[in-house]
Amino acid sequence: MRHPLALALAALLATAAPLSAYAQDASPVSVPAPAAAPQAQDNPFFQDSPLPLHYPQFDRIQDADFAPAFDRGMAEELAEVRKIADNPEPPTFENTLVALQRAGRTLSRAQTVFYALISADTNDTREKLRAEYAPKFSAHNDAIVLDPKLFARIETVYDNLDASGLAGEDRKLVEKYHENFVRSGAKLPDADKARLKAINAELAQLGTKFSQNVLAEVNASAVVVDNREQLAGLPEADITAAAEAAKKRGLDGKFVIALQNTTGQPPNTYLEDRALRQRIHEASVARGSRGNEFDNTGLVSQIMKLRLERAKMLGYPDYASFVLADETAKTPEAVNAMLSRLAPAAVANARKEAADLQAMIDQEQAAKGEPTFQLQPWDWAYYTEKVRQAKYAFDESQLKPYLEMDNVLENGVFHAANQVYGLSFKERHDLPVYQDDVRVFDVFDRDGKQLAIFLADMYARPSKRGGAWMNSYVDQSRLTGFLPVVANHLNIPKPADGEPTLLTWDEVTTMFHEFGHALHGMFSDVKYPMFSGTSVPRDFVEFPSQVNEMWSDWPSVLANYAKHYQTGEPMPRELLDKVLASSKFNQGFATTEYLAAAMLDQEWHQLTDQAQIPAPEGVMPFEAAALEKVGLDFAAVPPRYRTPYFSHIMGGYAAGYYAYIWSEVLDANTVQWFKEHGGLTRENGDHFRATLLSQGGSKDALELFQDFAGHAPDIQPLLERRGLD
Numbered sequence: 001m002r003h004p005l006a007l008a009l010a011a012l013l014a015t016a017a018p019l020s021a022y023a024q025d026a027s028p029v030s031v032p033a034p035a036a037a038p039q040a041q042d043n044p045f046f047q048d049s050p051l052p053l054h055y056p057q058f059d060r061i062q063d064a065d066f067a068p069a070f071d072r073g074m075a076e077e078l079a080e081v082r083k084i085a086d087n088p089e090p091p092t093f094e095n096t097l098v099a100l101q102r103a104g105r106t107l108s109r110a111q112t113v114f115y116a117l118i119s120a121d122t123n124d125t126r127e128k129l130r131a132e133y134a135p136k137f138s139a140h141n142d143a144i145v146l147d148p149k150l151f152a153r154i155e156t157v158y159d160n161l162d163a164s165g166l167a168g169e170d171r172k173l174v175e176k177y178h179e180n181f182v183r184s185g186a187k188l189p190d191a192d193k194a195r196l197k198a199i200n201a202e203l204a205q206l207g208t209k210f211s212q213n214v215l216a217e218v219n220a221s222a223v224v225v226d227n228r229e230q231l232a233g234l235p236e237a238d239i240t241a242a243a244e245a246a247k248k249r250g251l252d253g254k255f256v257i258a259l260q261n262t263t264g265q266p267p268n269t270y271l272e273d274r275a276l277r278q279r280i281h282e283a284s285v286a287r288g289s290r291g292n293e294f295d296n297t298g299l300v301s302q303i304m305k306l307r308l309e310r311a312k313m314l315g316y317p318d319y320a321s322f323v324l325a326d327e328t329a330k331t332p333e334a335v336n337a338m339l340s341r342l343a344p345a346a347v348a349n350a351r352k353e354a355a356d357l358q359a360m361i362d363q364e365q366a367a368k369g370e371p372t373f374q375l376q377p378w379d380w381a382y383y384t385e386k387v388r389q390a391k392y393a394f395d396e397s398q399l400k401p402y403l404e405m406d407n408v409l410e411n412g413v414f415h416a417a418n419q420v421y422g423l424s425f426k427e428r429h430d431l432p433v434y435q436d437d438v439r440v441f442d443v444f445d446r447d448g449k450q451l452a453i454f455l456a457d458m459y460a461r462p463s464k465r466g467g468a469w470m471n472s473y474v475d476q477s478r479l480t481g482f483l484p485v486v487a488n489h490l491n492i493p494k495p496a497d498g499e500p501t502l503l504t505w506d507e508v509t510t511m512f513h514e515f516g517h518a519l520h521g522m523f524s525d526v527k528y529p530m531f532s533g534t535s536v537p538r539d540f541v542e543f544p545s546q547v548n549e550m551w552s553d554w555p556s557v558l559a560n561y562a563k564h565y566q567t568g569e570p571m572p573r574e575l576l577d578k579v580l581a582s583s584k585f586n587q588g589f590a591t592t593e594y595l596a597a598a599m600l601d602q603e604w605h606q607l608t609d610q611a612q613i614p615a616p617e618g619v620m621p622f623e624a625a626a627l628e629k630v631g632l633d634f635a636a637v638p639p640r641y642r643t644p645y646f647s648h649i650m651g652g653y654a655a656g657y658y659a660y661i662w663s664e665v666l667d668a669n670t671v672q673w674f675k676e677h678g679g680l681t682r683e684n685g686d687h688f689r690a691t692l693l694s695q696g697g698s699k700d701a702l703e704l705f706q707d708f709a710g711h712a713p714d715i716q717p718l719l720e721r722r723g724l725d
Helices: 004-015 063-085 093-102 105-120 124-145 148-159 168-183 190-220 236-248 274-285 297-313 319-324 332-367 377-392 396-402 405-421 505-522 538-553 555-561 573-581 587-605 616-629 659-676 682-693 701-709 716-721
Strands: 223-225 255-257 424-428 439-444 450-459 469-474 485-492
Touching: 063 093, 063 105, 063 124, 063 148, 093 148, 093 168, 105 124, 105 469, 105 485, 124 190, 148 168, 190 297, 223 274, 236 255, 274 377, 297 319, 297 587, 297 616, 319 332, 319 587, 332 377, 332 587, 332 659, 396 573, 405 424, 405 450, 405 505, 405 538, 405 555, 405 682, 450 505, 469 505, 485 505, 505 538, 538 555, 538 659, 538 682, 538 701, 555 573, 587 616, 587 659, 659 682, 659 701, 659 716, 682 701
Parallel strands: 450 485
Antiparallel strands: 223 255, 424 439, 439 450, 469 485
């Protein structure tokens, strides 16, 4: 289990706020004494869970348990850290660094479960706790990383590294602690430390409010449709789900189209009613900038100013330089160079695609004897499907009957993991879950021994944040002896009772993608919790997950799971061929919408002067100007996320949204390596696992890649994959 200091340092360095950037009160807060009321036997966080692999006791955990566990956990960790800092013995690797890795177990248990539930199943009580405790956690973390006596001990061990004989993971632990403390302000004068604490607390407050606004407005902005006729073209299962959503809101006879967190909304792929498509799109892009109670523009302005101030205080010209110094990219210039190389070709491809869509519009309107209209963002997905049908004689809806969710998971995702790595899975029903539709599996290694426990939380719900992600409840570590407990979360719309869950192709690849993160966590074989699983640079962490996507359309894997949910008949070969043939279809759009968001992230975080940061009313004009500046202002293809609902860059991906395409360079190289070495074989999987997936953050990320591939990464395979060469 990664102790809370390591968790908090990672989040602090990425977001300029503690642990996921949650907060309320802007002023530094003293850490409270542990609450006396609950007894150890009454609070499930006061000791390790007795369940298998220390799996969380969801059936015992109550919201009332969190605050006492937070209070006791912080007090315990401060006492443990104080003992390390005040140790009269000379500082050594064991009595300082290893001792820090052992500290804070109670707080780690409570925080890990709390923040997992905040993302997957929040409620008003948890949101209040989140706001109340974020500044307390900020103060707690600052009390540790800004402690001069503790840092002096770490620095002594660091200064004597060459003479110490420490090597490998031990040496890396010393280097990483020293780097983290320095980047957290340990060398600043006292006056600057005081200001830094205030900045951290205020950023925590603002980050909490931003994410709460995003979730609240996604729910509040759902589009209400008055009659079924307006939903023409939408799959029947989606119409039923929309009717069920309306009933839950007391809107019997109506239909509710829930929004997803991206700019583009899936129903617009199918809806024939252009006016409704426009309503849905405009509801999506207006989020966070309407001037209502959920408006995030003021928060964006404040966050950017505080991040810049913090970066300059720590010796960097801008926030991007601060963040990227700890990533594989290292500098904004390196990121700009790659994104700038991709952008012109991506936009050129998108404009070609737009011309095809416009031709389709013109043709249809002429056939109806009606005037044509100019392609708009809300038209793109709808007419893309029409062009896809014309070019490849199939549409996405033809795939869905062959993509039933449980079958994709068990006979696709799990089957690929068995074929490549020798893993096997057995569902268990005796462990508690926080929602009835969460599934739990034991994961067994190639030798038959238990490797991990895996949770699959696939369905969307109003209490769940948007997107898809992996999280770890228990981190592997040889120091603690713990094995992994990891979870995947998607946001697949839940069908009406008794109806099958049929996936889009994008949802299938997302399932494989997130399981790649899960494998990274489950295969971890490191000594120290700090390096466990996905504890790697942000621009490297997406690499293993993107590699795992390759198995989604690998012929033998696809044949094993792509079967009709009613008849069991395999997907026809001609349909499979069309899926594979269309793999580069619409890549201009996909790459452009992504690059627009990635470049927007960099434009915000490469500002070097407070005067450049706009006031709230200037946030959206800044966004427009930034996109124009980098040549990504193609109106028909808006950014995948607009600034006021760009949760990635208000959280752990600040100045790091480029990471997906940076990681895809490594991914494309790796897919090429697998194909050149025989494809889906256990030998290849074992090599990838041994050289890279099992190593976590215990070695330099690019060194891990070269250990695996035998060469430095090359951008050409990515250009070919996306049709940009």
